[in-house]
Amino acid sequence: GAGVSQSPSNKVTEKGKDVELRCDPISGHTALYWYRQSLGQGLEFLIYFQGNSAPDKSGLPSDRFSAERTGGSVSTLTIQRTQQEDSAVYLCASSPPLGGVETQYFGPGTRLLVL
Amino acid sequence: AQSVSQHNHHVILSEAASLELGCNYSYGGTVNLFWYVQYPGQHLQLLLKYFSGDPLVKGIKGFEAEFIKSKFSFNLRKPSVQWSDTAEYFCAVNPRDSWGKLQFGAGTQVVVTP
Numbered sequence: 001g002a003g004v005s006q007s008p009s010n011k012v013t014e015k016g017k018d019v020e021l022r023c024d025p026i027s028g029h030t031a032l033y034w035y036r037q038s039l040g041q042g043l044e045f046l047i048y049f050q051g052n053s054a055p056d057k058s059g060l061p062s063d064r065f066s067a068e069r070t071g072g073s074v075s076t077l078t079i080q081r082t083q084q085e086d087s088a089v090y091l092c093a094s095s096p097p098l099g100g101v102e103t104q105y106f107g108p109g110t111r112l113l114v115l
Numbered sequence: 116a117q118s119v120s121q122h123n124h125h126v127i128l129s130e131a132a133s134l135e136l137g138c139n140y141s142y143g144g145t146v147n148l149f150w151y152v153q154y155p156g157q158h159l160q161l162l163l164k165y166f167s168g169d170p171l172v173k174g175i176k177g178f179e180a181e182f183i184k185s186k187f188s189f190n191l192r193k194p195s196v197q198w199s200d201t202a203e204y205f206c207a208v209n210p211r212d213s214w215g216k217l218q219f220g221a222g223t224q225v226v227v228t229p
Contacts, residue, residue, distance in 0.1 A: 003158065031215065042119065042205060042219035043159075056215060091159065100147075104217070106159040 002026065004107035006092050012113045013082055021077040021110045025094030032075050033095075033104060034067055038088040046090075049075065082114045119208050121220035129228050130198055136191040136223050138206030147209040148189040149217070150180055154202045162204070165189065176200070201227045 005024045013019050025032050034046040045059040049069045060066070064082075069075040079086055089111050093104040122137035140146065150162040163174025170182040180191045189206060206220040 033215065033217075035217075035219075040124075040221065042121075042221040043207075043217070045216050045218060048215040050215065059216070093159075104161075108158055 004092055004094050004105050006090075006107040006110050008110060009108065010111045010113075012115065014115050015084060016081055018078065018080045019082055019112065021079075021090050021112070023075045023077070023092030023094075023107060025073060025075070025092070026096075026105055027073075028096060029094035029105075030072065030097045031095040031104075032069055033093040034075070034077050035091040035093070036061075036088045037091060037109075038085075043091060046077070079112075082112075084114050087112055087114045119206055119218050119220040121204075121206055121223050123223050124221065125224045125226070127226045127228065128196060131195050132227075134191075134193045134196045134200070134225065136204055136206075136225070138189045138191065138220060140187050140189070140206075140208045140218075142187075142208060142210055145211045147211060148180075148182060149207040149209070150174065150178070150189075150191050151205040151207060151219075152202045153205070153222075159205070162191070196225075196227045198227050198229050201225060 007022045030051045032049045035043040036046055037043045047067045048056040064080045067077045089109040091109045092107045095103040118141050120139045148165040151159050152162045153159045162178055163172050163180055165172045165182045173179045178193050180189055182189050203222045203224050205222045207217045209217050
């Protein structure tokens with residue numbers, strides 16, 4: 001079956017522009033996670049959605065970052081007024097109902113470059 | 116602040132050599148521990164996990180890891196590597212009071228030469 005998909009796979013933007021990154025989780029998965037991997041660093045947790053509950057936004061680095069999950073499925077991560085330090089690979093993961101944190105299936109990521 | 120430290124950023128070794136990757140974490144509470152692997156051109160995938168019980172856990176492809184609570188460590192081992200083990204390996208910690216959050220180390224790039 002289809003895995004987690006993300007689009008675009010690569011995005012180059014200019015400093016100050018807004019970008020939207022999309023994640024399509026595996027069908028039926030209720031939990032969705034966003035992570036960021038900056039050069040030479042590990043994956044950094046950003047935000048977590050579980051069903052209809054309020055998302056855990058504790059990992060978002062600034063108020064320029066926001067994420068939505070529409071209809072309990074597709075999620076969009078928006079970065080406003082991008083900065084060069086936002087350059088990173090943004091990974092999305094999803095997990096099934098009753099699945100624990102270890103059942104996260106990761107997407108291929110979106111590589112963002114801010115010039 | 117909570118952190119996950121991986122001791123080596125790059126490891127190069129020959130086939131049949133033994134591999135050990137270090138991972139230490141700083142967190143005072145109870146944690147779940149994981150190792151993930153990312154093969155070239157592939158997605159991140161779970162290698163093994165520790166929740167409780169026997170501190171020596173076995174994962175896929177002959178990997179194992181040992182949780183040493185007193186040392187806050189969760190080192191990954193494989194007795195004899197293969198060329199196909201070339202990948203990036205990430206240690207991750209999930210504090211049990213932070214359901215859903217995985218905190219990752221910086222990763223270790225492992226290159227196995229024929």
